Amino acid sequence: MTPIRWGIASTGNISGSMATALAGVDGADIVAVGSRTQDTADAFAAEHSIPNAHGSFTALCADPEIDVIYIGSPHHEHHGMTIEALDAGKHVLCEKAFALNRPEAEEMVAAARRNERFLMEAMWSWFMPGWHEVRNRIEADAIGDIVSIDANFAIPIPDPNGRHRRLDMGGGALLDLGIYPLSISRFLLGEPTDVRALGRLTAGGVDAAVAGSLLHESGAVTTFSTSLDGRSDLTARIVGTVGQIEIHAPFWFPSAFTITVDGESERVETPNRGLAHEAEHTMERIRGGHIESDIQTWNATLTNMELMDEIRRQLGVFYPSETGDGFG
Template sequence: MAEQRVRWGILSTGAMAATFTADLVDLPDAEVVAVASRTRASAKEFAERFGIPRAYGDWESLARDEDVDVVYVATPHAAHRAAAGLCLAAGRNVLCEKPFTLNAREAGELVALARERGSFLMEAMWMYCNPLVRRMRALVEDGAIGEVRSVQADFGLAGPFPPAHRLRDPAQGGGALLDLGVYPVSFAQLLLGEPSDVAARAVLSDEGVDLQTGALLSYESGALASVHCSLIGGTPNSASVTGSKGRIDVPDGFFSPDRFVLHREGAAPEEFLADPADGPRASLGHEAREVMRALRAGETGSPLVPLDGTLAVMRTLDAIRDRVGVRYPGEEPVEVAAGRQVTPA
């Protein structure tokens, strides 16, 4: 695959799939060859919109299409386990949208299946692939702000979302945490890793999903991370990381920033700007390029979005839901100790 274009299949025809496909068709080394939906009409309409040659009215046909190098799964996240698992079982490589699955148990099943099949698997955590976020992380790892003491991140939408909306539907994995909170949690764990303890509070809807959640993640180093997400209040959507020798502030849209500011003792604030050559701020092309790079290199995972990191984030999300009392239909009870979920053998 080192020289050829990478052939993509798109599983789902919703807004996220459309956004990703629009960015994908702009990449000269990518080719979108097939799309699948639960209905033939939806797949056909999507295919015509983006000039995709094959449209399937079922997921199985896409999973069996041997002309597809990698499938992008963009279904509602309650279906991620089924959709990604179907593709992996058929021998396809997979890029699966965030949150990776509903819970860590499902995530572990997908990772185990990918490793058993020798297939590539990656969570579509575009934030981790963003060049400016990568630069910020490199500065932190190089000691630019000393030892990390705390991380803060928030992601909130003003809403309100009506009870019938998917964000409030337990059957679809609704709630602020999985849709929005995955970003602040992932940001914190990008810099600090998996917490040793989790405390959390939430405001729940009548349907039993979280409308607003705040969590405090504690680390054995003594560091703390404060994360917040909301479906009932528009927040700054900002983040900061404070160390023993300085601080980095990432303003509005920390998950796809156009700038961040480094503050160090005795020095003027230093602003780092996104390189226009990297493309639009909200482009999903960075994660697509990383997938294609890994496939050409024969890798089954990405060092930018490692599967072990994805599993760690899912364990933290499980722990937060355990603390606030959110469980989705059909979920089995899980044993959660501190921030680490113990999955029964």
């Protein structure tokens, strides 16, 4: 098997997690890391035994040894970095949220098409064996028709100067945390026909707390909540006409779920290798000559971005780079 050669952009926590995951993936070879400064790139390279360290993203993109770049930077940088990497001839696995809004995401997809390079949003939940087993059980009619889904993701992130509370960095609970319950409901029920959201904004204009409901074509209802201020139980519950499934915390990368029918409960343990699942899928698609995932499709990413655009419109959250109604 010819190795797929990876470059990692950014040296934050999620990039460290991806480097650790890739070290355990057959056929993955991390050959370079890029950061804003040479010092941080060198330190990350030393920590993860990466041979090449670049002091800029442009230098990383120019490295001829790299096949695919993992972009783990904050999401307000994803649009420019992804297009630069694709135009440099690299495949790209870009962290969620994929972009700030749908128009940015559309430009990123257009760049992938233009350059005939693979591009995928790193929405790791969609690749977790646990979620695929849950969907298999639902499709086998284990709990009947879905009546409702409820999911919550609230963790305290109080730093007033951190990216989560900075409007200029695409801050707020929705894009960073709320994206998970929204994506999971769509994974099981498809696109919603209606969305209603309420929230509380900080003095700086980012969403500190959001709660809302989605109505799906089947008549099922999703309720979700997310916050930067409190800590929820981080679970998801799927209620059907004859039973229910509880996804144990943390629901977005579960190792177990419990299915209950007629008062009888079954706990199901599922494999969980973290970010390795999406990395393996990326490599499989690249080796197959594909430029799009057949699981986390471009349409899935674009429609989820559009859904979050609408929720932000209802909340009145617009980023400085956005014009007109907020998404032009």
